[in-house]
Amino acid sequence: DTPFARLSRGMKRALTVAAALIHRPRLIFLDEPTVGLDVVSARGLRALIGRLREEGVTIFLTTHYMEEAERLADRVALLVQGGVVALDTVENLKACVQRGATVEAHLASAMGEERLRFHGESVEAALHIALAHAKAEGKRMVALNTLQPTLEDAFIQLTGLSAEVMLAEKGGR
Structure with a gap:
């Protein structure tokens, strides 16, 4: 009976994802799904994404969390300023830095x-x-x-970006 506007961020996110899944779609777009979620909610959502993936659902996932992409994705596109720098499987991208x-x-x-x-x-x-x-x-x-x-590691090597470079490009913020 609680209005949507009064729900916590995590509850809103869960409700939005649940509404998107009601019709059992074969294709889902998730934009930063775990941002702002508490640890338990984020873990639950990642588990749900993993189950959907195992069921053959195609999921386009945008995230800044490399560990999340590494764990959930079959293929990853690394983007810098809106452009694709690399597109491959997680293992192939990681193999780029497997020197030594x-x-x-x-x-x-x-x-x-x-x-x-x-x-x-x-x-x-x-x-x-x-x-x-x-x-x-x-x-x-x-x-x-x-x-x-x-x-x-692959992102940093393939893009040439580091935390210091990104801060400098944003004006030191």
């Missing part, structure tokens, strides 16, 4: 713990660099993870 290997080392000292990333031609080379750094700094390596490239 990156490890994340957790280093400890009396001053505390820090996480640093090291890149090399191979995992062994990256590990060697991490160990040399730890030794030079007098720190102890307490954990080490190999990192796989993400869609965000």
